[in-house]
Amino acid sequence: MAALFGPSGNSQSFYDEGHKSTAEAPDWLKERGLDAFEYSFGRGVRIKEDTAREIGNGFAAQGIVMSVHAPFYINLASTDEEKKKNTLRYFNESMTAAHWMGAKRVIFHPGSAGGENRDEAFGRALDFFEEIVDEIGSLGYGEVHLCPETLGKINQLGTLEEVLQLCHIDKQIIPAIDFGHLYARTAGGIKGRDDYKRILDMMEDELADERARNFHIHFSHIEYTKQGEKKHRDFKDEGYGPDFAPLAELMAERNMQPVVISESPTMMAEDARTMKDIYLKVKNSL
Numbered sequence: 001m002a003a004l005f006g007p008s009g010n011s012q013s014f015y016d017e018g019h020k021s022t023a024e025a026p027d028w029l030k031e032r033g034l035d036a037f038e039y040s041f042g043r044g045v046r047i048k049e050d051t052a053r054e055i056g057n058g059f060a061a062q063g064i065v066m067s068v069h070a071p072f073y074i075n076l077a078s079t080d081e082e083k084k085k086n087t088l089r090y091f092n093e094s095m096t097a098a099h100w101m102g103a104k105r106v107i108f109h110p111g112s113a114g115g116e117n118r119d120e121a122f123g124r125a126l127d128f129f130e131e132i133v134d135e136i137g138s139l140g141y142g143e144v145h146l147c148p149e150t151l152g153k154i155n156q157l158g159t160l161e162e163v164l165q166l167c168h169i170d171k172q173i174i175p176a177i178d179f180g181h182l183y184a185r186t187a188g189g190i191k192g193r194d195d196y197k198r199i200l201d202m203m204e205d206e207l208a209d210e211r212a213r214n215f216h217i218h219f220s221h222i223e224y225t226k227q228g229e230k231k232h233r234d235f236k237d238e239g240y241g242p243d244f245a246p247l248a249e250l251m252a253e254r255n256m257q258p259v260v261i262s263e264s265p266t267m268m269a270e271d272a273r274t275m276k277d278i279y280l281k282v283k284n285s286l
């Protein structure tokens with residue numbers, strides 16, 4: 001077993017070559033030697049069961065592992081009853097769509113601290129997430145794991161520590177570590193091997209199980225300001241970080257088996273392949 005690599009959504013080149021639908025993506029990705037795909041429901045879960053199953057079967061036939069991204073509107077810290085109801089619905093719909101597609105992971109954004117006291121907002125988020133995990137359990141989709149993601153803007157909930165706390169609620173919850181987002185919210189704080197090591201060691205200490213090695217990764221280069229994340233960047237855009245190579249070394253040395261998803265804005269498949277090549281080179285030299 002090894003790490004798996006793939007894009008979030010389809011590259012610009014996929015459409016430039018005349019492809020129109022994600023149903024055509026499995027063959028395209030297979031030809032490029034990729035092994036994972038993240039389907040985004042960022043703007044809402046709008047898919048019929050038969051379409052979802054068809055897409056899922058296509059990826060399964062090529063041995064490509066699927067994950068889905070839940071709507072961006074989820075906010076675990078909301079105090080508004082209507083918004084809380086919607087958040088629960090987004091979780092329900094994302095889990096159901098993932099189940100239809102055969103996707104094992106649902107990635108979601110924990111939400112926002114707004115202008116108020118961060119600890120209070122996060123305390124509320126933890127309580128609400130516990131309720132959600134209970135509710136979701138009744139769907140009976142035990143094979144689908146919820147994955148809270150580290151977020152890139154400083155006023156968003158989703159520091160590494162916060163994501164690990166959300167994962168403490170249940171062993172089924174797997175962290176989604178977006179290294180670009182961590183880099184942006186710490187103003188470029190991931191500079192090399194030692195910084196990655198510190199993150200991975202903290203995960204090992206906090207989780208103390210295979211989730212610390214087989215978690216979900218989002219990786220892209222990123223532009224940031226004082227407020228954190230500004231814009232994801234393709235690898236070809238010069239002058240942005242973080243550098244993937246030191247992480248690849250640690251992944252290989254520690255025998256980690258994460259799913260690594262590229263969230264580059266236009267070259268996600270190409271950049272996923274670049275990461276896979278970097279990783280395989282280190283792994284084969286060990």
Ligand SMILES: [Zn+2]
Pocket residue numbers: 069107108109149
């Ligand atoms: Zn995300």
